[in-house]
Amino acid sequence: MSKFAAKAISALFAVALGFLATSAIANTDNDAIAERIAKVGSVCVEGDDCGGAAAPAAAAxxxxxxxxxxxxxxxxHASGVLNAPKFGTSDWAxxxxxxxxxxxxxxxxxxxAMPPRGTCxxxxxxxxxxxxxxxxDSAK
Ligand code: HEC
Incomplete structure (x- = not known):
């Protein structure tokens, strides 16, 4: 194990211990600590979304x-590809x-030729x- 890795791991332990020791009293530091932990190795604690699955589009x-x-x-539909009804024309009437x-x-x-959901x-x-x-509504 390289010296650096050993240092990094002991630093992680120090941070993790600090986290455990202080989490009950100093909740506001948790974000900063979690961020520091994440740089060493990805740690995902319960309740965090951990940057995993993207939020569904509907949520936005x-x-x-x-x-x-x-x-x-x-x-x-802008230009009528494959005879798609063209935006802003009588096609839509x-x-x-x-x-x-x-x-x-x-x-x-x-x-x-119209694909399901227009491919969306x-x-x-x-x-x-x-x-x-x-x-x-664009019909003329
Ligand atoms: C790959 C090309 C393409 C894309 C992308 C596309 N369409 Fe179309 N759409 C067509 C074509 C071609 C037709 C004409 C089909 C026919 O009448 O035979 C059509 C027809 C339609 C119609 C009329 C259906 C009917 O019953 O007359 C609607 C409504 C429609 N499209 C909605 C959409 C919506 C909403 C989107 C985007 C979410 C979309 N389309 C994206 C090609 C496309």
Missing amino acids: GARSGSEVYTASCSAC DRGAKGMETLLHSALNGFN GTCSDEEIKAAVQYMV
């Missing part, structure tokens, strides 16, 4: 129709006539619906 609040459209739908329920069903499950795997049903509404 639902994206608006225009945000979802720009991120996931415009690639095809025709589609709108089908009714939201039908359009949403197509958007969620796919419809001919992280979009909630609500976000897909908002994007459909946004495109229907």
Whole structure:
């Protein structure tokens, strides 16, 4: 074992002991200590999220129709790729006539060359619906 590793480990023990000794009285130091421990070796204590799984997109609040459209739908719907109904044109007046329920069903499950969820795997049903509404509202 290298001298450095031995030092690092003893430092870790010192910090960990300090942590145990002071956690009951000095809770405010816990973050700083946890941060120092994490630099030596990744320690994950119960109650921490430990930078593991990313929070689900929905937790950050639902994206608006225009945000979802720009991120996931415009690639095809802005210019009409594969005959996708084009944003801001009468294409959407025709589609709108089908009714939201039908359009949403197509958007969620796919419809001919229209891929399920427009390939947005992280979009909630609500976000897909908002994007459909946004495109229907763009009809001229
Ligand atoms: C890979 C290209 C592509 C992407 C990305 C895409 N679409 Fe489409 N979409 C199409 C095509 C092509 C059609 C026309 C399908 C047809 O009528 O045969 C279509 C049609 C639709 C329709 C009309 C369905 C119907 O029943 O008439 C809706 C609603 C729709 N798309 C919503 C979306 C939404 C919402 C997104 C983004 C989350 C999206 N699309 C992303 C290609 C795409």
